[in-house]
Amino acid sequence: MKKIFNCITILLSAIVIGISSCNKDEVNLIDENNKWIYLDSSNSANIKIIQCFAGNTPQIPTAPNITTGPQVFIYANGKKLNGTALSYGGVFPTTNVYSNIPAGSTRFDIINARLNLSVVPNIPGFIAGDTLATFTATVDKGKYYSFYIGDTVPTVRVSVKEDNFIVPVYQTYKIRVANFLMNPLDTLTLFSVRQNAEIISNITHKNVSDWVQLPLPIISDTLVFRKKGSTAAYVQFNGFSPVGLRMYTLLGRGKTAVTSKTPAAGIIINR
Incomplete structure (x- = not known):
């Protein structure tokens, strides 16, 4: 019996030594590739990116739909910001939060989201000509900050606007207008059906108005964009039900006669 016990002990020791020797040189790939890097929040800026380029070209083979237009990845100092490609009408991040990046002078690259389909999961596979815009901004x-991707077709440019947040008082909200319709001569005025009044006036192409503080409506409002000097509705946003203490941007986007991208209004929640 003692001999059997000794044999078992020797066998188990050999197994343990073997396992230890194997593990000694092995690399835990999960630990190696799943490392959290925390951004120093005391030295970071906050950005939101809005894709309102109303062109249907350039296209990429991975999205061969003639009404799609560019779908883009955004890089800050060579670091990719968005996981999913940002297409027309998209906002990154999608909620009312902002993305943190290191503060300072930053190079941004807007690149068509071409993917290498031979690699699973797919990874970016850019070729010459996929970089649509490059610019430097100090944040x-x-x-x-809000970054608006758009201009006049076919040029892709980015407008950077600082977002100053002064919190609305109780039982009110704030709203502003961002005019990124790709019709340069369209100057916008915002009309509230519920208040039966113009609340923001004469916002020209690629400009953003100041915030306007308004009381919460008892029932939903209809917000109407009018062209300067006209009382006719140009485009409108129906069923607007703001929440107290929040801040909203009513975005004008699109271009006349462009398939699937005609002028429209959309709401962005900034706070």
């Missing part, structure tokens, strides 16, 4: 720590 200050603690501040908030």
Whole structure:
């Protein structure tokens, strides 16, 4: 019996030594590739990106739909920001939060989201000509910015606007207008059906108005964009039900006569 016990002990020791020797040189790939890197929030800026380029070209083979237009990845100092390609009408991040990036002078690249389909999961596979825009912007720590991708077709440019957040008072909300319709001569005025009044006036192409504070409506409002000097509805946003203390941007986007991208209004929640 003692001999059997000794044999078992020797066998188990050999197994343990063998396992230890195997593990000694092995690399835990999960640990190696799943490392959290925390951004220093005391030295970061906050950005939101809005894709309102109303062109149907350039296209990429991975999205061969003639009404799609560019779908883009955004890079900040060579670091990819968005996981899913940002297409027309898209906002990153999608909720009312902002993305944090290191503060300071930053190079941004807007690149058509071509993928290498031979690799699973797919990874970016850019070729010459896929970079649609490159620019440098200085973003200050603690501040908030909106980046609007758009201009006049076929040129892709980015407008950077600082977002100053002064919190609305109780039982009110704030709203502003961002005019990124790709019709340069369209100057917008915002009319509230519920208040029966113009609340923001004469916002020209690629400009953003100041915030306007308004009381919460008892029932939903209809917000109407009018062209300067006209009382006719140009485009409108129906069923607007704001929440107290929040801040909204009513975005004008699109271009006349472009398939699937005619002028429209959309709401962005900034706070």
